[in-house]
Amino acid sequence: MTGTFDRYLVNKLQDHHEAKAHLELAISEYEKDGDTAAFMLMLRFIVEAQGGIPKLSKRAHLNRQNLYKVLTGKTPPRFDTMISIIKGLGYHLVPQNIDETTQFIQHG
Numbered sequence: 001m002t003g004t005f006d007r008y009l010v011n012k013l014q015d016h017h018e019a020k021a022h023l024e025l026a027i028s029e030y031e032k033d034g035d036t037a038a039f040m041l042m043l044r045f046i047v048e049a050q051g052g053i054p055k056l057s058k059r060a061h062l063n064r065q066n067l068y069k070v071l072t073g074k075t076p077p078r079f080d081t082m083i084s085i086i087k088g089l090g091y092h093l094v095p096q097n098i099d100e101t102t103q104f105i106q107h108g
Contacts, residue, residue, distance in 0.1 A: 006045070013049030016090065022046060023091060037073055043085065044071045050089055060088025 013019045026042035029035070047056050053071065057064040062084055069075035070085070077085075086093060 009045050010049045013046050019046045019049060019089070020091060023086070023089075027093075036077075040071060040073055040077070046089060047071060047085075056085065056088045060084040062088070 013022060022042055023046060026039050030039040047053060050056065053064055053067055056062070057067050060067070062081065066075065066081075067085070070077045070081055083093065
């Protein structure tokens, strides 16, 4: 990761509360627009901030090369892999009721 802003963001995401807030926002935005690349970019920043791919691969019990391919968009992420990544970062997905004013957007 290069650039001043990237380094700033990675430093900020070392705080688990900041990382959680950014992860929640990334998931929320993904639900709206289905932009996998944007979601994976934020996930990469969080992974970098939390010790990088080698550390995550051990915690998530995932192959380092496959994890790299998923996080860089070279391989489409499977649901079980995403759950392992999120759990490896110390979080989990929690189902929540959808506000009745929320519109469902179909991704195609």
